Amino acid sequence: MKPLLIFLFILTELVSYGQAKIGMSPVFSFTPAAAGSSTVGVQYGDTVTLKVYAKNTGNATFTGSMSVIAKRDTTNGVSCDSSAAFFATLLPNDSVPVILSFTPGSGLFAFKSGGNGNTIVVWPYIISGVTELGDSVRPVVWISNISSVFEFEQDHFKAYPNPVLHNITVKPFKDNHSYRTIIIYDMFARKVRETAFKETTDVSDLTPGSYWMIIQSDEKSYRINFIKE
Numbered sequence: 001m002k003p004l005l006i007f008l009f010i011l012t013e014l015v016s017y018g019q020a021k022i023g024m025s026p027v028f029s030f031t032p033a034a035a036g037s038s039t040v041g042v043q044y045g046d047t048v049t050l051k052v053y054a055k056n057t058g059n060a061t062f063t064g065s066m067s068v069i070a071k072r073d074t075t076n077g078v079s080c081d082s083s084a085a086f087f088a089t090l091l092p093n094d095s096v097p098v099i100l101s102f103t104p105g106s107g108l109f110a111f112k113s114g115g116n117g118n119t120i121v122v123w124p125y126i127i128s129g130v131t132e133l134g135d136s137v138r139p140v141v142w143i144s145n146i147s148s149v150f151e152f153e154q155d156h157f158k159a160y161p162n163p164v165l166h167n168i169t170v171k172p173f174k175d176n177h178s179y180r181t182i183i184i185y186d187m188f189a190r191k192v193r194e195t196a197f198k199e200t201t202d203v204s205d206l207t208p209g210s211y212w213m214i215i216q217s218d219e220k221s222y223r224i225n226f227i228k229e
Contacts, residue, residue: 021058022066022124023134025095028052030139042104042143044111050081050100050139054124056090057134063089064129068098073119073138078110080120085127104143111143118143142190156222157215163227166204170215170224183214203228 031049032042042048050070056062065087070080080102088096100122104111111118123136157170172179182201184193186209195201197215206228215222 018060019058020056020060020062020090020092020129020131021134022054022056022062022090022126022131024068024122024124024137025053025055026137028122028137028139030141042141044105044143045103047101047103048141050102050120050122052098052100052122052137052139053095054088054090054098055095055134056092056131058132059092061089061091062129062131064131065127066129067125067127068100068122069125070100070102070120070122072111073121077121082125104141111141157224159224159226163229164203165229167200167202168226169200170213171199179215179217181216183216185212185214186210 029051031051032046052068052070054066054068065085067085068083070082072078072080081100083098083100086096090096104118118141120139120141121136122139124133126133157172159168159170162168170182179197182193182195182197183191184201184203184206186192186207192206192211193201193203201213203211208228210225210227212223212225215224
């Protein structure tokens, strides 16, 4: 029995040896890019260019054709873009760049706004050639539309002073909810603060500029724009 197990193990290794494996490199880049961030911060209607790399992580050369597909990671997998079919000869650990382009928009199943992350799943589609499929890559898009009210209810809180220098106070017009957290985002949709809810928050350490805070209750999220002097 033991020699048989050894033979099966060796056979498995021989079968797997010399196999190409095409996945996505973890390296990617956006245009435009949010400053100092691996994400992208854009407005609705802005065209996003995403550069990714299909990579052979196997131990044999891949020769064939493929395309690269990008979809927003949601239940229905909303399509962002797909590359045209192209032929590739990839040595082990070699990669090929692919440019994808799409325009975030609002609406049912589309991109979210108000500081929500939109994960884009990118993976290779093999048209011809012998290979295994490797990993996908998952870049994130942030919609930094300051005036957006999508997904959030406004006019629920009074915020003062605004503009603010040190402490900003938020009071609900109708105190009929239990509020849990305050999350503050900068103009690039980067999260800069998250605290338990309290009516007065010290923002004196923030850089002057435009911000918004998301106040979360058990039922809803509320958005307040403010300016730090």
